[in-house]
Amino acid sequence: MRSGILLFLLIIYTQSFAQEHFEMKQIIENHDLADPWEILYGPDNWLWITQRTSKTIVRIDPQTGNRDYLVGIASAYQASTQDGLLGMTLHPDLGKGLDNDYVYVSHSYFDEMRKQKLVRYTYTLNGADGSLGDPVDLLTDLPASNDHNSGRLKFGSDDKLYYTIGDQGKNQFDNVCLEIMAQALPTQQEVDNQDWHTYQGKVLRLNTDGSIPDDNPIIDGVASHVYSYGHRNPQGLVFAADGTLFSAEHGPKSDDELNRIVAGKNYGWPHVAGYQDDQAYAYCNWSSADNCGGFDDYSCPISAEITEESEWSHDDFMPPIKTFYTVEDDYDFIDQSCDVKFICWPTVAPSSIDIYENTEGVPGWGRSVLIVSLKLGRVFRQPIDEQGNAVGEAMEYWDTQNRYRDMAVHPNGQEFYVITDNRGQTSGPSSSNTDDLENPGTILHFKYREFALTTDETPVDTQMMQIHPNPAYDKANITFSSTINGLSKEIKILSLQGKTLYHQEDIFAKYESPCLKPGVYLVQLEVGGVVQTERLVVR
Known part of the structure; x- marks a missing residue:
């Protein structure tokens, strides 16, 4: 079933955190999507989208905004x-x-309790009208919760399905007295009985009929659907062309993770968040406390078991290739100026990821993982080397006053589609905590455009500043490239959440930062429309 939607709102959008320039347009109207979760660029050149709350799948023509309703899933529980x-x-x-x-x-x-399942549908096309039918249950009775279901599904080049299930939000909020099972592994008897309750906090690998692949890893003596374990809330999952599997995972109050997923590896949760460095995290097992209840993000009950990261060890532990962000052990998570505390934590809330490997797309991008941020309303591009390791710092793109849920990349490598949440808190480019979203429940289209940035006909050096020392102790000096001598410069020092802390214009000589308390900051230099951003660590 198709319906015409007016293509509207063309905005020329110059990105404020990197040198590349993009054009933004909104493809459909606000709230035309009902809490979209997944967006795929289909082989038919349409955008395929799941809608979490309306429980429907649609195709949308990115050129016209026309919509093709594919199926509604009445049995889905929300x-x-x-x-x-x-x-x-x-x-x-x-x-x-x-x-x-x-x-x-x-x-x-819902079948006596909330559960998850994986289902296969068959696609048919009649003229221009598509539909999904003939549903076949592949894997049922998977654990589900009101929190941290994760729910990313990918088809691998090995003809296997990969699926993420989070830790169910245990040990916090309404689930505070439930023990995290991300480290729990199935027994052979449980596998034989098709009891999948230990699949919490896991990445699963399954045949396309839902069965266990013969070459799945044997973990603790048992072969199951479990491919990797020790995950918190891995909402991002993507394959590179060479078969490398990457995942993005929400951290607690710091240490969102970018992981390279390897068969049989243990990613540490809940014993480790980010790197195993005893920095700003220790595992407080609320379920072990006497009279468990009354969860607090900033304290641990006296009677609860609490362990430092270094007290735990495992032969198969696999650290992340990057964190967003690791902070010092004495970091103050309670920002009194922040109305919604989690917005100001040193995290990005990575709701999904995609891979970028197009050599003829955006100049200079190269092999990268693109990380979609919920609470900051932007996309992070993390360069990746041929071995699947993170290289350098992530660059930030397309910041708007929204919550980004997922993205798809056009095959030409120069166009990108982002779906947005219908509601929720964000900081966005204003650095304020707000639920007043600019483009809720829609699709944003970002297209690269050639744009030569010059000053007096001479290209500006992209390495315009250097920060030293870095790490610093309370203050840092910023010196500038000789190519921008005589030009007026503007400096901003921002929090990791994008909040401007210090701002000075009309700088011509070197710049000394004000005294800064220990933490991680972003230093942003703008000269003639060109922006360079570097990270500053203060100890």
Whole structure:
């Protein structure tokens, strides 16, 4: 079923954190999507989208905004902000006439309790109208919760399905007295009985019929669907062209993670958040406390078990390749100027990731992981080397007053599509805590455009400043490249959440920062429309 939607709101958007320039347009109207969760760029050149709360899947023509309704899933159960219709992936042969026109989806359902399942649908196209039918349950009775279901689903080049399930939000909020099971592994008897309750905090790998692959890792003596474990809330999952699997994972109050997923590896949660460095995190097991209850993000009950990261060890522990962000052990998480405390924590809330490997797309980008941020309303581009390691600092793009949920990359490598939440808190470019979203429940299209930045016909040096010392102790000196001598400079020092802490214009000589308390900051220099951003650590 198709409907015409007016294509509107063309905005020329010059990105404030990097030198590349993009054009932004909004493809459909605000709230035309009902809490979208997944967006895919299909082989038909349409955008395929799951909607978590309406429990429907649609295709949208990115050129016109026309909508094609594919299916509604009445059996999907939605009662919280992280359940309902979630992940989706397309069979690589879809539309090729090879009888593999399959679409795989995940959703929660209710059968005496909340659960998850993976389902295969068959896609048919009648003229311009598509539909999904003939549902086949692949894997049912998976654990589900009102929190941290994760729900990312990918089709691997090995013809296997990969699926993320979070830790169910245990040990916090309404689930504070439930013990985290991210380290728990299934027994052989549980596998034989198809008891999947230990699949919490895991990345699963399964055959396309839902069965356990013969070459899945044997962990603790048992082969199951479990591919990796020790995860908190891995809402991002993507394959590189060489088969490397990356995941993005929400941290607690710091240490969001970018991980390279390897078969059989243990990613540490809840014993480790980020690196195993005893910095700003220790595992407080609230479920062990006497009279458990009354969760507090900033304290641990006296009677509860609490362990430092270094007190735990595991032969198969795999650290992240990057964190967003690791801070010192004495970091003050309670920002009195912040109305909504989690917005000001040193995290980005990575709701999804994508891979970028197009050599003819945006100049200078190279191989990168693109990380979508909920609470900051922007996308981070983290360069990745051929071995799958993070290289240098992440760059920031497309900051708007929104919550970004997922993104898709056009095959040309120069166009990007981002779906936005319908509601929720963000800081966005204003650095304020607000639920007044600019583009809720819609699709934003960012397109690279050639734009030569020059000053007096001479290209500006992209390495315009150097910070020293870095790390610093209370103050840092900033010196400038000789190519921008005589030009007026503007300096901002920002928090990791993008909040401007210090701002000075009309600088011509070197700049000494004000006294800064220990923490991690962003130093932003703007000269003639060109912006360079560097990270500053103060000890």
